[in-house]
Amino acid sequence: MTQRHAILATAGHIDHGKSSLIKALSGTDPDRLPEEKARGMTIDLGFAHLDLPGHNLGIVDVPGHQDFVKNMVAGVGAVDLALLVVAADDGWMPQTEEHLQILGYLGVTRGVVTLTKADLVQDTTGRVEEIRDQLRNSPFAGADIIPLSTHTGAGLDDLKAALFTLVDQIPPRENHEQPRLAADRVFTLQGIGTVVTGTLTGGALQKGQVVFAHPPGRETRIRGLQSHNCEREVAQPGTRTAINIAGLSHNAVPRGATITLPELAQTTKTLDVYLERSRRLPSDASPLRNNTRVWVHHGTGHGSARLLLADGKVIESGQNRLAQLRLERPVCVWPGDRIVIRNWQETATLAGGHVLDVNADRKKMRAPARMQLLEARLAAP
Known part of the structure; x- marks a missing residue:
């Protein structure tokens, strides 16, 4: 039987046992950095995999x-399901x-x-009733x-069963022949060279294929591939x-870089987007x-930008608006992509949304004609 694949990301407050849970589930300790071991907390992304009947997760x-939310957002950009972790105490x-x-x-x-x-x-x-109310x-x-409990093992089999039920409902990822990988780790292995990891979406990649990396904005060749x-x-x-990849050092390809086909590697600095602010924001949340x-x-990845609202006003909690993002550096973005907006101090998540036009x-x-075009795209994305 051919195994199906899916991607799961954890979510939850610090010290609620996310990494310990992943280690108990998979046998892999996702905390890989010495500082994480010393401080007893996850700072950067960690990775593992879990085999379920007919599925590789x-x-x-x-x-x-809260200081590492930007790393959290980097980890959940292309996942199929989430594991939200709340500590009972x-x-x-x-x-x-x-x-x-x-x-x-x-959109998870x-x-x-x-x-x-x-x-x-x-x-x-x-506590279960409290969480149900919060959800x-x-x-x-x-x-x-x-x-x-990861200490006693109680409940782990129930979790695996629940994950299997969910994963079994996820339709297989379609091959649209538009492969793209957003780099979440880049490192060098002795005798092998530069390795870029991430979640592959949109299409397949094959060994020997020529691809484009942005940044640095250069073509490269796939020397080898690993999956799970x-x-x-x-x-x-x-x-x-x-x-x-061949011919590029790990310093040339940062986290957030896009690996795709050369003919798909269009970059932009101006995006027309549809933004939404969660109704769950506190009543005293500042307007955007x-x-x-x-x-x-x-x-x-993430980058700085200036946000301009189509109506020139504000977005309150629970409201939606057309807007334009004027980025300070070019990025590889495609229509329909999801985005998250955080404040300049990087202390709060302000909004989210999706991209309507990358050629804004x-x-x-x-202009009225422009607004009509964006409204039409919004109605029939």
């Missing part, structure tokens, strides 16, 4: 600390909420909620909530993929104002 473990916390909103902005609607550290409380019933009016309102720890001649969409400098998170016109941004 790639796992991206994200940091929960702490309950719902600020980064639990922010991560849930980010998942919503990125499938997920399981785990109540970790269940061995530390006498009864989880009240109202979110894509995870009907998600399973599974109490478990196996050498491949062809990597399929929807898989965690490692690409050994016109002509604001922001950070735009796309794929596994700065001079005609508010």
Whole structure:
């Protein structure tokens, strides 16, 4: 039987047991950096995989600390489902909420909620009810909530069963012959060279193929491919993929770089987008104002931009608006891509949305004909 592939990302507050849970599930410790070991907290992305009957589940473990939300967003940009982790002794916390909103902005609607550290409380019933209440009016309102303990192993089999049920419902990723990989790790292996890893979407890549990396804006050749720890001649969409590229140092290809076919590697500095602000934002959340400098998170990267609203006003919580993002550096973005907007201080997530046009016109941004075109694209994306 051919194995199907899916990508899962963790989400949740710091010290709620995300990495310990992934280690208990997969046997792989996702905390790979010495500083993470020393501080006992996840700082950067970690990776693992889990074999389920007929399925291979790639796992991206994200940091929960508020200082590393940008790394969290980099990890959840191309996932099929989420594992939202809440500690039984702490309950719902600020980064639990922010991560849930980010998942919503990125269109992640499938997920399981785990109540970790269940061995530390006498009864989880009240905490489960609290979480269910917090999940109202979110894509995870009907998600399973599974109490478990990585210390005793209780609940792990229930979690695997719930994950299998969800993964089995995910349709296979289609091959549109438009392969793209957003780099989330870049490193050098002795005797092999530069390796770029990420989640492959849109199409397949094959060994020996010429591809384009942006940045640095250069063609390169695929010397080798791995997917889920196996050498491949062809990597399929929807898989965690490692690409050994020729002629580029690891310093030339940063996290956030796009690997795609040369004919697809169009870059832009101006995007017309449709933005939404979550209804879940607190009542005292500041409005998002016109002509604001922001950070735009796309794929596994982020960059600075100026946000201009089509009506020149503000976006309050729960509101949607057409807008234009004027980026300071060119990026590889395609229509339909999801984005997340964070404030300039990188202390809060402001909004999310999707790209309507990558060839936006700065001079005609508010022209009636332009507005009609964007409204039409919004109605029939």
